[in-house]
Structure formats: C-alpha cells, structure tokens
Amino acid sequence: MFKLVLLALTDKGDGTSAFRLAAAVAVRHKSGFMVQHVSTPQEREKSCVLQLSNERELSTRRVEVEAFCRANMPEGLTADVVLSSGFVHVETLKTIRLMEPDLVVLGDQGDAEHCRRELSASTTDTALLIAREAACPVLTVPSGMSAALSRSFPGTFQRIVAATDLQEGTEDVLTMAGRVLKADAGALAVFHALPLAGTALEGTALNQALSQARSRLGYLGRDLGRDLSLSTEATYVVREGDPSVEILKYARDSEADLIVLTPDCYAGTREPSEKEPCVSSQVLAGARCPVMLVGPDAPARRFQKPRQPERKT
Numbered sequence: 001m002f003k004l005v006l007l008a009l010t011d012k013g014d015g016t017s018a019f020r021l022a023a024a025v026a027v028r029h030k031s032g033f034m035v036q037h038v039s040t041p042q043e044r045e046k047s048c049v050l051q052l053s054n055e056r057e058l059s060t061r062r063v064e065v066e067a068f069c070r071a072n073m074p075e076g077l078t079a080d081v082v083l084s085s086g087f088v089h090v091e092t093l094k095t096i097r098l099m100e101p102d103l104v105v106l107g108d109q110g111d112a113e114h115c116r117r118e119l120s121a122s123t124t125d126t127a128l129l130i131a132r133e134a135a136c137p138v139l140t141v142p143s144g145m146s147a148a149l150s151r152s153f154p155g156t157f158q159r160i161v162a163a164t165d166l167q168e169g170t171e172d173v174l175t176m177a178g179r180v181l182k183a184d185a186g187a188l189a190v191f192h193a194l195p196l197a198g199t200a201l202e203g204t205a206l207n208q209a210l211s212q213a214r215s216r217l218g219y220l221g222r223d224l225g226r227d228l229s230l231s232t233e234a235t236y237v238v239r240e241g242d243p244s245v246e247i248l249k250y251a252r253d254s255e256a257d258l259i260v261l262t263p264d265c266y267a268g269t270r271e272p273s274e275k276e277p278c279v280s281s282q283v284l285a286g287a288r289c290p291v292m293l294v295g296p297d298a299p300a301r302r303f304q305k306p307r308q309p310e311r312k313t
Contacts, residue, residue: 028155
C-alpha cells in the first residue's frame with residue numbers, strides 16, 4: 001500500500017518511538033524509507049526566523065542522525081537521510097511536495113508548551129498543519145503510547161477506529177481506513193459521537209437521533225465492502241457525548257491500535273466562538289495508540305480509483 005514512508009524528526013524531541021513505528025510500517029509494506037531531520041531555528045521573533053543552523057552544525061547533525069538511524073534500523077531496511085533547517089511543518093511540506101511519499105510519520109517535538117513558545121507549534125499543532133495540506137496521510141505517535149508498545153509494533157494495524165463527524169468529505173477517512181484494513185487484514189469500527197451539548201434530548205427523541213446517526217453512518221460506509229473487497233465487514237458504532245472523550249474512550253475500550261480521522265473533525269459542528277482545542281487536537285493529545293490524520297488532499301492521487309470518463313450518447 002505504501003511505497004514511500006517519510007519520517008519527520010526534529011532536534012527538540014526524542015524520535016525513537018516514531019522511528020520504530022515508521023520503520024516497521026516500511027518493512028511491512030516493503031516501502032522506501034526516508035528520514036528528514038529538521039533543525040529548528042536557533043533564534044526567532046514571532047514567526048520570523050533570525051538564525052538557522054550553519055553548514056558546520058548541519059554536518060555534525062548528519063553524523064548524529066545517521067548514527068541514530070543505524071542504532072534503530074531493523075535488519076534489511078535502509079534509509080535516505082535529508083537534513084534541513086526551519087519550521088518543521090514548512091520543511092516537511094516542502095519534502096512532501098518534492099518526494100511525494102505515501103505516508104508521513106511525525107516524530108515527537110518535545111515539551112508541548114516549550115514548542116509553542118519557541119516554535120509557535122507543538123507536535124499536535126504541527127501534525128494538523130501538515131495534514132491539512134499534505135497529499136498523503138500523517139501518522140503521529142502520541143506521548144501516551146508506551147515505549148514497550150513501540151518496540152514490539154509489528155507494522156500492522158489490527159484494530160482500527162475510523163472516527164467521522166458525518167460531514168461532507170469525511171468519506172476519505174473511511175476509504176483510507178479501509179485501505180489499511182485490507183492491507184493488514186484487521187478489524188474496522190466506524191465510529192460517530194453524537195454531540196448533544198446544550199440540547200435536552202432524552203427518551204424517544206434521543207433514541208431517534210441516535211438511530212438517524214446510525215443510518216447516516218451506514219450510508220457513508222455503504223461502498224467499503226464492495227469497492228475494497230474487504231474480507232470482514234466493518235462495525236458501525238454511535239455514541240452520545242463529547243466527541244473527543246467518546247472517541248478516546250471507545251478506542252481504549254476496544255484496544256484499538258490505530259485511530260483515523262480528519263485534521264478538522266467536528267470543526268463544522270461547533271460554534272465559531274469556541275476557544276477550546278479542536279476535537280482532532282484533543283484526540284492526538286489523549287490517544288494511547290497511533291493516530292492517522294487524513295486531510296482533504298490525502299487520498300487524491302494514490303488511494304482513490306480514477307474517475308471514469310462519461311460516455312457520450
């Protein structure tokens with residue numbers, strides 16, 4: 001499924017877990033493997049970069065990065081190493097446009113508040129920024145994922161949760177989750193949380209709202225089995241409550257090893273004045289398993305069937 005896996009690392013965090021996960025996926029799919037290390041600005045003023053690493057510093061960094069790769073590389077896998085300087089999301093998007101990877105794995109960037117203060121973006125922020133523009137999915141390794149789990153990760157995802165807000169365009173999430181499911185022969189749960197904050201639905205009205213959501217969820221996933229020739233049918237689940245809480249709770253209860261959603265999941269269902277973190281950001285921050293973000297351009301070229309020309313009558 002994946003022909004080229006790009007791992008994006010930075011000098012602010014420990015990328016060991018992300019490296020092991022990315023390498024395992026590359027081995028599983030017999031993919032090309034590329035490691036990009038971004039040296040973050042040494043001095044900056046707001047969004048302006050004042051000083052980047054010089055050639056001597058980059059040369060020293062290359063030796064360190066290559067040693068890190070050799071220490072963690074599984075047998076039989078090799079990696080192309082690229083070094084750059086600047087903001088992680090900017091440099092990673094440049095590489096994505098140039099190399100056209102099928103999957104980007106984002107490494108840890110260190111302390112979230114420090115990253116926001118120094119770089120205007122944490123790991124979560126960077127993942128969302130990249131996913132919104134990338135022509136491929138972005139896979140993140142959350143801080144809640146234990147080191148032991150990253151060491152034993154086999155490169156396959158056996159229990160996948162595809163979370164959708166039922167808005168237009170979220171079919172891409174199901175398509176991507178279905179592709180991963182087909183490649184790894186696992187199990188897929190298509191999940192929707194019905195946000196009812198501020199409403200007083202109960203009894204018959206609540207049951208009716210849940211039933212309508214289940215019908216819409218089934219309608220969105222109607223083509224999964226037919227188009228992807230899946231060996232097992234997806235499970236469709238609807239819960240009532242705060243979306244980020246319910247997604248994380250269901251993923252933990254079902255022992256999911258992958259959550260798939262859009263970078264702006266449920267953004268269209270919330271009031272513009274709300275200042276709390278977006279649902280996708282909260283899921284990234286609270287997940288105990290890898291999270292795959294599928295942006296609006298992610299499946300455009302590699303993961304969708306080409307549109308058939310219309311027949312002239």
